[in-house]
Amino acid sequence: MSLYDDAVLVLKGYEGQEELRQAYLDHLAAHPEGMWKACHAGHVTASALVIDPERGRVLLTLHRKLRMWLQMGGHCEPGDPTLAAAALREATEESGISGLTLLPGGPVRLDRHPIPAPCHWHFDVQYAVLAPPGAVQQISDESLDLRWYAYDEVAGVADESVVRLLEATRARL
Numbered sequence: 350m351s352l353y354d355d356a357v358l359v360l361k362g363y364e365g366q367e368e369l370r371q372a373y374l375d376h377l378a379a380h381p382e383g384m385w386k387a388c389h390a391g392h393v394t395a396s397a398l399v400i401d402p403e404r405g406r407v408l409l410t411l412h413r414k415l416r417m418w419l420q421m422g423g424h425c426e427p428g429d430p431t432l433a434a435a436a437l438r439e440a441t442e443e444s445g446i447s448g449l450t451l452l453p454g455g456p457v458r459l460d461r462h463p464i465p466a467p468c469h470w471h472f473d474v475q476y477a478v479l480a481p482p483g484a485v486q487q488i489s490d491e492s493l494d495l496r497w498y499a500y501d502e503v504a505g506v507a508d509e510s511v512v513r514l515l516e517a518t519r520a521r522l
């Protein structure tokens with residue numbers, strides 16, 4: 350199964366955000382190349398919120414280009430067999446933490462947001478990953494900083510999309 354096929358299946362099975370979910374499916378139907386960064390009409394991305402429920406905290410990255418505190422994530426790559434695998438790969442690469450595990454149940458949220466030209470949209474499929482006990486982060490080239498934030502601190506540093514992702518993740522836990 351191709352990554353495109355996996356994305357369509359994941360989105361068809363995703364419950365909630367019906368109008369947005371349909372916009373993702375419509376985009377992929379119109380753009381068979383819509384999984385890749387080269388698709389200038391917009392492309393699917395995969396992200397994951399790194400969460401440590403035992404300590405009531407999440408790990409956020411200060412994104413190098415956007416200069417915003419965000420969850421880990423980014424573009425799908427040809428070697429990614431699934432969207433979930435892409436999200437887990439991105440979270441592992443950007444956090445430097447090995448042993449992350451996906452929160453069961455598939456994507457937690459969808460978030461479509463405009464991006465600078467030449468592309469127009471990121472169709473982000475958002476997952477959550479659990480940090481193993483004693484996890485220690487290591488900054489990557491894509492980040493200016495990595496920092497753990499208590500749940501109640503996130504709204505003070507991150508935008509609404511991250512706050513909604515945290516709320517949805519906590520509801521699933």
